[in-house]
Amino acid sequence: MKYWLMKSEPDVFGIDDLKKTPGRIEPWNGVRNYQVRNMMRDDMKTGDLAFFYHSNCKEPGIAGIMEIVRKGYPDITAFDPNSQYFDPKSDPAEPRWYCVDVRYVRKLKRVITLSELKELSGVAGLPLVRRGNRLSIMPVSRQQWEYILTLE
DNA sequence: GCCAACGTTGGC
């Protein structure tokens, strides 16, 4: 089993939105970055756990936990001309973009903020705290995962 | 709203 961190803007889709979704399951679609695509297509498996990270907001940080309940499969929003994520270059016969399904597990007792994570050596090496990082999904080691949960 | 960092695109 692996661990991940997945970013989303709470103004667009936050942890509370996932919690409110019927069945508490949502496809994590619209990702249009090849590095992240590869992770969803090849590495993320059913049963993996992920931190739900709130980005581009007043207090960026880790807000909750979710579970991957469906491994990588083609992102159909890429084929939909009416979708904001439409990509005419993605051929249904050979899909360019992938997504996974996530299920709400729980919110953390408090948001563990980016600024505090940056101060702590226990998460050194995590792309999130590296300058200029733009990965919207990244792997988290078991040690980092457990360390972060001790901060809660 | 600003802007640094970085990915993508496309001309050559």
Place this chain on the structure above:
DNA sequence: GCCAACGTTGGC
């Protein structure tokens, strides 16, 4: 294949 221009991300 290089690289300038452009677009996006995301912290601040």
